[in-house]
Amino acid sequence: MDVIDIPLVLAWVREIAAAVEQQEARLTELDSAIGDGDHGSNLRRGFTAVLAALDTLDEPASVGAVLTRTGSTLISKVGGASGPLYGSAFRAMGAALPGETADPAEFAAALAAGLAAIRKLGAAEPGDKTVVDAWTPALAAFERTADTGLAAAAGSAAEAAAQGVLDTVPLQARKGRASYLGPRSVGHPDPGAASTELIFRALATALGRLKPSG
Amino acid sequence: MDVIDIPLVLAWVREIAAAVEQQEARLTELDSAIGDGDHGSNLRRGFTAVLAALDTLDEPASVGAVLTRTGSTLISKVGGASGPLYGSAFRAMGAALPGETADPAEFAAALAAGLAAIRKLGAAEPGDKTVVDAWTPALAAFERTADTGLAAAAGSAAEAAAQGVLDTVPLQARKGRASYLGPRSVGHPDPGAASTELIFRALATALGRLKPSG
Amino acid sequence: MKKLINTPDTVLADALAGFAAAHPELAVDLDNRVIARGSRPAAPKVAVVSGGGSGHEPLHGGFVGPGMLDAACPGEVFTSPVPDQLLAAARAVHSGAGVVFVVKNYTGDVLNFGLAAELAAEEGIEVRTVLVNDDVAVEDSTWTAGRRGTGATVMVEKAVGALAERGAGLDEVAALGARVNAASRSFAIALTAATVPAAGKPGFDLPEDEIEVGVGIHGEPGRRREALRPARELVAEVVDTVLADHDLTAGDEVIALVNGLGGTPLLELYLVYGEVHARLAERGIRIARNLVGNYVTSLDMAGFSLTLTKAGPELLELWDAPVATAALTWT
Amino acid sequence: MKKLINTPDTVLADALAGFAAAHPELAVDLDNRVIARGSRPAAPKVAVVSGGGSGHEPLHGGFVGPGMLDAACPGEVFTSPVPDQLLAAARAVHSGAGVVFVVKNYTGDVLNFGLAAELAAEEGIEVRTVLVNDDVAVEDSTWTAGRRGTGATVMVEKAVGALAERGAGLDEVAALGARVNAASRSFAIALTAATVPAAGKPGFDLPEDEIEVGVGIHGEPGRRREALRPARELVAEVVDTVLADHDLTAGDEVIALVNGLGGTPLLELYLVYGEVHARLAERGIRIARNLVGNYVTSLDMAGFSLTLTKAGPELLELWDAPVATAALTWT
């Protein structure tokens, strides 16, 4: 059966941490162009703390417990805009996944809950040049392809997120720091959208590597 | 008769002012290397004020009156090390030239009085990498050649001053700001010595251009 | 990058340790990253708490002390503090009369302070938030993140702190903060970019003869790039931009802050102040009080911001009230 | 060159006009370039006058006021004031008890203050001179210009000002100044060069990974060039260099000034202070009082200086005495 279980969700979060660590400089560079140059270090600080928090989390009772702990740690350690936004998203995903496993539809619902949390907190619409612009198409792709299997769905979500990042380039930002630049925000990808792509790519990587046990 | 009269001494000071104006950037550059980068602007400010002061000086009673006014103005307007030093030198020269004219020997004595004032105030020895290292050889050359005529004497004084500037290059400064650099002051000409060369060159220029009237 | 730091990751921890050592009169919680006053109030009073990313010093830690803030929470460089930190601060200084959060309007700050306010409320600590959004370089629109909070933070924190000191109630203190913010407008010009330690290089490249106009305090580029011009002309543009968005008329009085962004010598800031003073005088606007110096900085950025706060007798009295902090002290 | 100025020639005049506008409580003579207190003393007191080149702000004008200087004379940028100016200042603040000149040891300052002292004496104003020469980067020798005066100027002016305020006699005040100077040592490191407006470009070129060690406050290069290292290591070198020339032993108390050279963010200065504090603690030396900030600057130069003044009860009491100036205020 094609399910997400606790080892897999742990692997996902660890893949995000590894990707953030590896891409820190690029994220910071993107944020230097239209923000304040800290998105990479913010997320690295956050996911370093998440790794430590997960190490102390023995025997998580559910898939959601891992994600909730991840979200709480991000909220406690990141600060900035991305800390509460991603933190709330992971907490919302955690709340949506109370079982020891989750099937593709349940997982899609959790991803949707994550996006809803981001949009509730940040009030960004699609097209505002934020993480929403990567998460929204990624979620749609995941939902569309969920019945083709988790790995395939995650892969198409990652591709859609990547396209979402590219699609932020011509946008003028209306939320976050980039909005201060007005028209000068046009022509650059949004750093938060780029980190959202990493999150979905990490999911695909984790799913491709780990054979789900459930 | 080969004398320095009031028009000539006025012409001298004006030549200095013109030379300082023209060489300001170079003097400042020399001072940036081993000092604080203000020698050119200091002297320009001073000699601009001197020109204005001389304009209000109607009918100077003596050659010395012109030089005394020049020195007082420099003291009042330049500040820094060079203001009091050059100012005192011109005042001392002024005091040594109470007549309406001065012959070469009298003028040589005035130049010597100028140097004495600088040395009394600044306590620099030859070899300390200061104005003294240009004024001393210039004075010596002037004295040595005074009986060949004023213009020739001024010319040889200017050449000797130029050599004096070159001779400051290998010296380690013991007075003024350059002394703070210790061995790193070696390898640069002294800015004050360079401006002293300008002063003697201006004398030669004035003497070459103006036929003394006395 | 040339900075007096150990590693980019430890800048805040190391600097905060230094701040704690330098100010034994304050209570600095190095673990929670809270700078609080050294002693608790004798009677319950409204506690004023602020915070924000580091790199803006002396804001906010330099404004903790009698007459101004009760506590400040420094975040990482240019990164808002986290809710845990803000909650720890609220707990530390709450004396029963509630807490006012002074929040500069940035998404990160608004979200983190917002989460902290919820957590505090769950613990029975009443919180009011004063939002500072004075920067006229940014369009004020409900569809965007809105205007940034910059120099007016000083006026808001001073006034709010003074009123809280007098024993005013929570709503009254918060309302004053909102009024002071509403009476304030700012605009800034940068001559150089700031270098975030973790980024390791300047946020933008700026040619020798160009400036960024309408910058914020996070090293981001401004609204547009212009040629460097004499200070008088630049100041004229800044003053006129601020006035265009202000409701000041001849005869009005203001508190003026000529604020250095971190890398500009005080000599130049005074020169700028002189031009501001002259330009406002031409328009019949009198500077009743002023501050000239580095108060709301952007790391090593060269440039300045101007903040004008319309000031009636109420605000002037609060402004003049005694204050004893690391960065602002008078009696 | 990027500066907030109108023209290089008018920097001082324009900045002084701005200073005068910003500080109506002071009496600023724009023609003579004298910044003096706004009111004359009730009874004759020793008047304390200082001055020096501009570009070191807040030094000295920022230290004029009750408890510190009676007057300050700003010279052109990095150029000592002229005798006329100093004489005008002495005349303006002399109240019958004589004048103390606080002079940083630079040839220009020594000569100009010296000429002014002669002129003042001719007018019957008794003058004593306190020479400040605390910079251990420079060899102390009777054959050279001697050590520069840098950060210790703050300690000397504060102490001398406080003692004069108490009504001490001219010789007593001057003797105290000499003692405070003798008890002080400084050393500085620069990360960037300063740009003198009239020169239009930095005084020296410094690669991205190098620093100048043993610099003064006039933009001149230092004693040597070194690789940039973590703050902890740089501070260790600075502290050790200062201590090597000091007579401090375990158990001694000091006043410590961690001084920014103009272009260094306060965040970094606090970080440096933390390292200084730790290094001194290792050696059993206690910092009884401290200042962290831009006090004796060198235009836009990035870097810091450390000044340690050995402090017994007498000096601490004078240090703690009330002061009310633009840059230093406490009660």
Ligand SMILES: Nc1ncnc2c1ncn2[C@@H]1O[C@H](COP(=O)(O)OP(=O)(O)O)[C@@H](O)[C@H]1O
């Ligand atoms: N209101 C918002 N809604 C959704 N995402 C947002 C919002 N504001 C900012 N972001 C995202 O946050 C990213 C910046 O994160 P980060 O640099 O870590 O925080 P900060 O902007 O506080 O420095 C932006 O690129 C954008 O994608």
Ligand SMILES: Nc1ncnc2c1ncn2[C@@H]1O[C@H](COP(=O)(O)OP(=O)(O)O)[C@@H](O)[C@H]1O
């Ligand atoms: N003690 C001294 N005796 C003679 N000349 C000196 C002395 N000290 C400095 N000078 C001269 O002054 C020059 C610097 O003048 P200037 O730059 O105008 O003043 P400052 O050094 O105060 O900036 C030096 O190059 C040196 O020739």
Ligand SMILES: [Mg+2]
């Ligand atoms: Mg950012």
Ligand SMILES: [Mg+2]
């Ligand atoms: Mg010089």
Ligand SMILES: [Mg+2]
């Ligand atoms: Mg940030």
Ligand SMILES: [Mg+2]
């Ligand atoms: Mg000078």
